[in-house]
Amino acid sequence: MTTAWDWAFAAEILPRLIHATGYTLLAAGGGYLIALILGLALTFLQRSRSRVLTIVVREVMEFVRSTPLVLQIFFIFYVGPQFGLRLSPWTAGMIAIGLHYGAYLSEVFRGGIESVPKGQWEAATALNLSTVKTYVRIILPQALPSALAGMGNYLVGILKDTPMLAVIGVTELLHAANTIGAESYRYLEPYTIVGLIFLLLSLPAAALIRSAETWVRKKLGLNA
Amino acid sequence: MSYLDFLTTYGPRLASGTAVTVGQFVLASLLAVILAGTSGLMLLSASRGIRGTALTYVEIFRGTSLLVQLYWIFFALPIFGLTLEKFTAGVLAVGLNGGAYGAMLVKGAVMAVPKGQWEAAIAINMTPTRRMLRIILPQAVVIMLPGWGNLLIEILKGTALVALISVTDLMFEVRQINNASFKSAEAFGTALLIYYVLARFIVTPGMRGIERAMARRMGRA
Numbered sequence: 001m002t003t004a005w006d007w008a009f010a011a012e013i014l015p016r017l018i019h020a021t022g023y024t025l026l027a028a029g030g031g032y033l034i035a036l037i038l039g040l041a042l043t044f045l046q047r048s049r050s051r052v053l054t055i056v057v058r059e060v061m062e063f064v065r066s067t068p069l070v071l072q073i074f075f076i077f078y079v080g081p082q083f084g085l086r087l088s089p090w091t092a093g094m095i096a097i098g099l100h101y102g103a104y105l106s107e108v109f110r111g112g113i114e115s116v117p118k119g120q121w122e123a124a125t126a127l128n129l130s131t132v133k134t135y136v137r138i139i140l141p142q143a144l145p146s147a148l149a150g151m152g153n154y155l156v157g158i159l160k161d162t163p164m165l166a167v168i169g170v171t172e173l174l175h176a177a178n179t180i181g182a183e184s185y186r187y188l189e190p191y192t193i194v195g196l197i198f199l200l201l202s203l204p205a206a207a208l209i210r211s212a213e214t215w216v217r218k219k220l221g222l223n224a
Numbered sequence: 225m226s227y228l229d230f231l232t233t234y235g236p237r238l239a240s241g242t243a244v245t246v247g248q249f250v251l252a253s254l255l256a257v258i259l260a261g262t263s264g265l266m267l268l269s270a271s272r273g274i275r276g277t278a279l280t281y282v283e284i285f286r287g288t289s290l291l292v293q294l295y296w297i298f299f300a301l302p303i304f305g306l307t308l309e310k311f312t313a314g315v316l317a318v319g320l321n322g323g324a325y326g327a328m329l330v331k332g333a334v335m336a337v338p339k340g341q342w343e344a345a346i347a348i349n350m351t352p353t354r355r356m357l358r359i360i361l362p363q364a365v366v367i368m369l370p371g372w373g374n375l376l377i378e379i380l381k382g383t384a385l386v387a388l389i390s391v392t393d394l395m396f397e398v399r400q401i402n403n404a405s406f407k408s409a410e411a412f413g414t415a416l417l418i419y420y421v422l423a424r425f426i427v428t429p430g431m432r433g434i435e436r437a438m439a440r441r442m443g444r445a
Contacts, residue, residue: 004303066377066423067416068384071395075416078408163291167388174292187299195296198288 007162010189013180017193020176021201027093027172028159034098035152035158039105046110064103070164077168093165100161101154112147113139134159145217152209156202163194173197230410234401238262241397242418248311248383248393252318253376259323263354264330278327285324291385293317298389314386314393322379329375333368334360366438374429377423384419394418 045057064072075093076099087095116139124134163174177190225233266278285293294317301308308316337360345355387395398415402408 062424063416066381066428068381068395069420070384070388071398071412071415071419074399074402075408075412078402078412081409082406095334160289161232163289164385166291174289174295179296181299187295188303189298191292191296195284197293198292199284202287203283 005192006186006189009184009186010193013190014193016180017173017176017190017197020171020173021197023170024159024162024172025112025201027090027162027165027170028155029159030094031097031101031162032155033059034094035101035105035154038098038102039109042102042106043109043113046106046219061103061106069096069100069161070167072100073164073168089165089168089170092168093170097158097165101158104154104157104197105151108147108150111150112143112145115146116142136148141220145213145220145222148213148216149209152205152212155209156205159202159205160198225405225407227410230405230407231414233296234367234397234405234411237397237401238414239419241392241394241415242422244311244391244393245380245383245395245419246422248314248318248386248391249325249380251315252322252383253379255315255319256322256326256375256379259320260326260330262395263327264334267327267331267363268334271277282324285321286328290317290321290382291388293321294385294389309352310386310389313389314383314391318379318382318386321337321382323425325378326372329368330364333364333371336367362442366435366442369431369435369438373428373435376427376431380423382429 041216042057044063046054046061048054073093073096077089078089078131080087080092120138120142121134124138129138129156162170162172167173169175173194177194180190181187233240263278263281266274267282269275270277294314295389296297297308297317298310301313341359341363342355345359350359383393387393387399390396393417398411402411405411
């Protein structure tokens, strides 16, 4: 094994890693979409009138949040076939990320909804708005600004957790770096470049989330 | 094979795996606390150089994936002549990662101590070290403890990744058991339950206990 950094080798593997970055972004985007939908569904379930349902949902969420994502990925990927349900690595991975982060996001949504003043609910009732209309037109738009920061943080969190999908064979960034390492016995360049790509993605993302927050606040006529 | 048979057959391996996971968790948490304390205070330094050093550490470890950091430490560091034993590499990666998140907790908590406390300490002519140790930090610790409760759970979950560099922790053992027995639901399900019990019935209540004890010491309960 040669020592130190090899620029020529780094330049040679860069296109492959950039190509794999596309899959990483796709995995993060897909996982986030599922997490948003599941998170919102969990929030409504938690707000239901049935006390039993509320407690069960809360405990399930606690369970999902306090166990490792990588173990959940394995569980979903391997347990399916035992019962005749074969999932592709992509499907299993997306479900695992969606479920894990859905549990986190539903806490964010709950906090956002609870931050809407009670008077808004009363006004909606006074105007005889239906429950759906109250949520869609009155409550959710006002819950959004306070939820945005948390939503953004978990988007970056998902991005940084996508390398775990490599363990079941999803061909994202880390998977590509592992393959390169196995072919060439050089690990320094691929892993360092992967680290840099993650930095380049996650640092601007944090800034972007902040400006999105300001934009939404302005759009809704709230002061930033 | 019933679930009871599964447990009697693989119980010892699950237990030894859990012991390794607990060891990884305790050592990584200690490292994270030390790193978070040091770099959190460095982030508040008046010197740009000190602030910059700490900020670089925090941004690198918060801005990249734990798994990438783990692989980098285990596979890429040896190129610089620093070969770590896998258990050490695991503790180092998880601890460095947790420490970066913890640094922000420490910084935020110190900044959240009311300004009057700083002024009062200056007014009674305390030295800066004494002011920090006797007045600011004890109050900051009370403020940051709930955040640490969450972070410790993240650290516990993070230790599951060390199985991927072949540290024989709980995650590693259940993967082996799964490969040998094809009992995926039992193997991974049991591991999920063990992690859940560790987090929900040991780490979280433990941290709540510390929170209450600290609040009492500060005369706030």
